Amino acid sequence: MTSLRINGARLNDTLQSTSSQWGAIPDSPGMCRLSLSQADKLARDWLIGECEALGCATKVDQMGNIFAVRPGKAPDRKPIGMGSHMDTQPAGGRYDGILGVQAALEALRTLHERGAETHCPVALIDWTNEEGARFPGAMMASGVWSGRGAAPLAACHATRDSDGVAMRDALARAGYLGETACDWRENGLQAHFELHIEQGPVLEEKGLAVGVVTGVQGMKWFEVRVTGEEGHSGTTPMTKRSDALATASRLITAVNDAARSSPEMPLGGVATVGVIKCDTSSQATIPAGVTFIIDVRARNDDAVSSLSTDIFTRFDSVMRAERDAGSKTAYAVARTWGLPESKFHPDCIAAVRGAAVDEVGAEQVDEMMSRAGHDSAWTSRVVPTGMIFVPSKGGISHNPHEYTSPEHCALGGQVLLQAVLKYDELCSKGTIPAS
Amino acid sequence: MTSLRINGARLNDTLQSTSSQWGAIPDSPGMCRLSLSQADKLARDWLIGECEALGCATKVDQMGNIFAVRPGKAPDRKPIGMGSHMDTQPAGGRYDGILGVQAALEALRTLHERGAETHCPVALIDWTNEEGARFPGAMMASGVWSGRGAAPLAACHATRDSDGVAMRDALARAGYLGETACDWRENGLQAHFELHIEQGPVLEEKGLAVGVVTGVQGMKWFEVRVTGEEGHSGTTPMTKRSDALATASRLITAVNDAARSSPEMPLGGVATVGVIKCDTSSQATIPAGVTFIIDVRARNDDAVSSLSTDIFTRFDSVMRAERDAGSKTAYAVARTWGLPESKFHPDCIAAVRGAAVDEVGAEQVDEMMSRAGHDSAWTSRVVPTGMIFVPSKGGISHNPHEYTSPEHCALGGQVLLQAVLKYDELCSKGTIPAS
Structure with missing residues (x-):
């Protein structure tokens, strides 16, 4: 044989x-x-x-x-x-x-x-x-x-x-x-x-x-839902906007920043947003809802947890700054799943x-x-x-x-x-x- | 009568x-x-x-x-x-x-x-x-x-x-x-x-x-196309990624930052991204193409130009930082139109x-x-x-x-x-x- x-x-x-x-x-x-x-x-x-x-x-x-x-x-x-x-x-x-x-x-x-x-x-x-x-x-x-x-x-x-x-x-x-x-x-x-x-x-x-x-390696996915308030793109002052896509963009940037700050592979982890969906699609409307999926991977479950924690800590800072800028957007993790x-x-x-x-x-x-x-x-x-x-x-x-x-x-x-x-x-x- | x-x-x-x-x-x-x-x-x-x-x-x-x-x-x-x-x-x-x-x-x-x-x-x-x-x-x-x-x-x-x-x-x-x-x-x-x-x-x-x-008021729209390189979300090191959605998120953040820095209405302008489309939609794939539309409005054509210039100046900084981080993403304004x-x-x-x-x-x-x-x-x-x-x-x-x-x-x-x-x-x- x-x-x-x-x-x-x-x-x-x-x-x-x-x-x-x-x-x-x-x-x-x-x-x-x-x-x-x-x-x-x-x-x-x-x-x-x-x-x-x-x-x-x-x-x-x-x-x-x-x-x-x-x-x-x-x-x-x-x-x-x-x-x-x-x-x-x-x-x-x-x-x-x-x-x-x-x-x-x-x-x-x-x-x-x-x-x-x-x-x-x-x-x-x-x-x-x-x-x-x-x-x-x-x-x-x-x-x-x-x-x-x-x-x-x-x-x-x-x-x-x-x-x-x-x-x-x-x-x-x-x-x-x-x-x-x-x-x-x-x-x-x-x-x-x-x-x-x-x-x-x-x-x-x-x-x-x-x-x-x-x-x-361990992996974890988070489906994130950002909600805001629809409004007219021409008449709503910047200080009165709750723009879900603007907030989502800041959160996705935070995901990318966190992963870039993680040690290089094979020791560190990676994080990716490969899916984004905006509820509305009109150039003259401030978006009120955006969903995206974060994919986090690292060599073991501890490293996945550590990178995930860094991401969500950065999210807290983003949301504080958004509130300070007058935005009432919010985010929630709609679903979490993974592969230990x-x-x-x-x-x-x-x-x-x-x-x-x-x-x-x-x-x-x-x-x-x-x-x-x-x-x-x-x-x-x-x-x-x-x-x-x-x-x-x-x-x-x-x-x-x-x-x-x-x-x-x-x-x-x-x-x-x-x-x-x-x-x-x-x-x-x-x-x-x-x- | x-x-x-x-x-x-x-x-x-x-x-x-x-x-x-x-x-x-x-x-x-x-x-x-x-x-x-x-x-x-x-x-x-x-x-x-x-x-x-x-x-x-x-x-x-x-x-x-x-x-x-x-x-x-x-x-x-x-x-x-x-x-x-x-x-x-x-x-x-x-x-x-x-x-x-x-x-x-x-x-x-x-x-x-x-x-x-x-x-x-x-x-x-x-x-x-x-x-x-x-x-x-x-x-x-x-x-x-x-x-x-x-x-x-x-x-x-x-x-x-x-x-x-x-x-x-x-x-x-x-x-x-x-x-x-x-x-x-x-x-x-x-x-x-x-x-x-x-x-x-x-x-x-x-x-x-x-x-x-x-x-x-004057208005101008820009359709922006960001291109990168597809890759596996688990195996591609952060330093070897050209992630179009990560770059697009940084650009949309720059649009929002520029508008927030503009004087308050009625003197200043507003800018909004209400449309975003990612070519792919898979949680395990680094996106290679994203299109979004920027809507800029201000009290007159000069103010529209001024805010637009600020946005694209910020884009230059984003792209320089992306290159420094190893990304080869690029952006192009695919279409510009407006209402003077x-x-x-x-x-x-x-x-x-x-x-x-x-x-x-x-x-x-x-x-x-x-x-x-x-x-x-x-x-x-x-x-x-x-x-x-x-x-x-x-x-x-x-x-x-x-x-x-x-x-x-x-x-x-x-x-x-x-x-x-x-x-x-x-x-x-x-x-x-x-x-």
Whole structure:
């Protein structure tokens, strides 16, 4: 089994051709494959067809997560999962998430064509709405599956996209409102492995080929609602205004100032406002309502708390100064959710490290923490989990120019398959008991 | 003719009942009657029916402006216009614009039922898209009619609302893409009178009942486009970000700071950002593009220039600091348009003052400048123009709680009719020649 090698050319061909076909941004290398959009639905339909042609049994759960399971020899074992996501940001790239699912498919193809028999079943998983770009709430469906996510099933089903479409309706319309329980206790895994691009500059800067991911940094999101008073832009004196957008701009500036004052990564944190919505949109009206979302991330939960505290302390100063200037605007945190720091399982970390070192040697492999959230962060709460990173050119991601070389994509796929096989071998020996 | 009195109760009844019927915001005193919306179309259809029942000939021009003309005795005279608008802000009130049109209708009703004969024809005018709330560009259609507006006919027809609907299509769908030339040289007026609520606090604070408007302050709008670079909110260090929303927030703060530093009104100016649009809307993506509109107003064109210069000087400092922080964001002014200061005609001002003093006595009347833009600002460029202000409670406008008492509404309607009749008398005597 250790001799099994994936077909790197086939992996890269499939990655590129399916990206071109479903969700490519015209005249750009980028992708817009929002969760449960028509492009995502067609990519999902194709994926299920491919997996079933390899003899896998496919099931879709209540959140639209796809599980394609290749049987193993042991009747008492749950599948070893190889999961990631196929949805993208509105202007994302071809590798974030997509590579992990395509590599899992390539692993299944390799096992199938070589007639390999594993001890545990092996499953490909496509997690729904990982980006949270269409339905607010990143890593939403793996969060539901783990029972530890930001919101339970019913709340996620009720989440609406910017056009007001509820997620449950989007699932039903796409044909992905499945009946399998979205619950790790009912539809479980022995372990979860995920290949992903790094989305940061560390591997490239250090000249490394593979990152053995030991965990995911902590993250927290705050939805902030600023309220003021509508008024005429020409007749309302500056001292009698309660301008929600002016106050929101000062608060967003404070978020940016706080993050810039935080120590540089990897020690410090980052904070971003990527979503802003003004209730009104008229050049002659003073805005009375603005909503924005703050994204705070740092290496551990303490650092997240520390940066968050700095942000809200700065908010207090902004609001005091606004009051002094005659403004009666107010703000409230409408919703807080997050992803506490994650620690991956030593068995999975060891399997990934072993597979990576076998492939490229120890000098091109190092352990690292993920700065981005991943479905694996949620799976790690309930089943042994590990991740493999391959380099991102320039560290760029969530951008059409996100790029990982074909060689690194193929390498990642090979390490994914071998990490799963190493883990499976320990299961077959009984070193790792049934979960 | 000086004995003619409008029916104030009928004016107030019609004002309230039509507002309740077409465009009322549920459970609110406010209005959302966006230009050429279904509510606006129904209000227009009703208005034309009312005017035709009074024996007026109605015509609709290429911008949807409605002219309802009651004939006069002199064949060589163009109509004396009584114009305003029936569209509102998305969360506006029942008086801004609507009062002026309803008072004009009440004046026509009064002339009709008393069988009054005027020298000049008298016209009611409903100007299209005065608010610029649906199709960007306030006082759009009166601007086209005057030939001095921000944009000519074809450009206005091509203007799109936030749903991408072109104004020409909206006009056609509502049945208001008329064939009459939208051009004062082809469809002219002898003069233009407009009754409007003050939208500011001056009359109320001074205990006055009528403002004789002598002109409109200068205004300028700037559409600003900020560009940056998309990136992942978790993996991109703060020093490597070009965050368009962070920069835009700093620029909007600078707009607010500049206006707060300007002298208090009436000497100083005001500046507002009422429109902001972020290209992307994902909590995990650093925004790469943001557009916002700055609205600058001050008592004259020099004061507008001075405040604008201060704003853009502050922008230079913001951009320098952003570069020092590692950001490569940039901004450009994508479009600049405006309304230079307007001066109304002495004959019209005198007619308004005379009518107001007759009604309430000199101690309750004063001259003042308008701080808001009005269709009269454009008509004043090409025909003699005057305006009447009545008090706004608390100076509040562009807000559902905008309010003017029934007594002040009726008073305004009476002054409008009598100002028109005074002006008409000077025409009949030849003191004012044909335009």
